[in-house]
Amino acid sequence: MINLLKNSKQLYAAAILTGCCFLLACENDADKVKDWTKKVIMQEEATDIDSYLSQNGVMKARLKAPKMIRFYADTIYVEFPQTLHVDFYDDSTQIESRLDCRYGKYFESINKVYLRDSVVVITVKGDTLRSPDLWWDQNSKMFYTDKYAIYHGIGKQIYGGKGLTATQDLSSVIFNQPEGTVQMSQNGLPK
The missing domain is CATH 2.60.450.10 (Lipopolysaccharide (LPS) transport protein A like domain)
Structure with missing residues (x-):
């Protein structure tokens, strides 16, 4: 039981650390975002x-x-x-x-x-x-x-x-x- 709690804590920590890496790795250039989202007539x-x-x-x-x-x-x-x-x-x-x-x-x-x-x-x-x-x-x-x-x-x-x-x-x-x-x-x- 203790081993299961220890593994789930490690799993949560790994998920949080991976999520932070994704957030910090994303870079959105405002001009590129405008190009993708602008209304085309x-x-x-x-x-x-x-x-x-x-x-x-x-x-x-x-x-x-x-x-x-x-x-x-x-x-x-x-x-x-x-x-x-x-x-x-x-x-x-x-x-x-x-x-x-x-x-x-x-x-x-x-x-x-x-x-x-x-x-x-x-x-x-x-x-x-x-x-x-x-x-x-x-x-x-x-x-x-x-x-x-x-x-x-x-x-x-x-x-x-x-x-x-x-x-x-x-x-x-x-x-x-x-x-x-x-x-x-x-x-x-x-x-």
């Missing part, structure tokens, strides 16, 4: 993009951009870091409006596009919407922003200091806190 890059968007077999838009980068992060998104041009089509595949900007970011999971830096939307009727940044919701076919925007139409020039909501074809433009001039007809309605 996969990405794909393409140039000279010419893409078509269709819903239920009907073409809705054509997108052109010199460069596109798709990021596979927590939220998958696509960046257009240089410029972006989109032609929007009506149900008879005729162009109803055009969009140009210097930067775009498409969030695939929510079907929304963030546009910034000299955003311009022009309809075939000549109506023009300008804003420093704008969101486009593909599902509702709406533009919206909380930034300053300018709308020029036939006989209309409206400024909005606190944002707007507009349909994709600019047939309906609703400003938050609008300013500007609108020509009125004889019956008191805007022309």
Whole structure:
């Protein structure tokens, strides 16, 4: 019995001594640990993009951009870091409006596009919407922003200091806190 206790004490002592050796022998270089544990975001890059968007077999838009980068992060998104041009089509595949900007970011999971830096939307009727940044919701076919925007139409020039909501074809433009001039007809309605 005494011999068994003596052996178990020696066994515990050997285990503690071996554990201490392992702890003292480990060396973790902080840079190497960061390399092994850093989050890697996969990405794909393409140039000279010419893409078509269709819903239920009907073409809705054509997108052109010199460069596109798709990021596979927590939220998958696509960046257009240089410029972006989109032609929007009506149900008879005729162009109803055009969009140009210097930067775009498409969030695939929510079907929304963030546009910034000299955003311009022009309809075939000549109506023009300008804003420093704008969101486009593909599902509702709406533009919206909380930034300053300018709308020029036939006989209309409206400024909005606190944002707007507009349909994709600019047939309906609703400003938050609008300013500007609108020509009125004889019956008191805007022309």
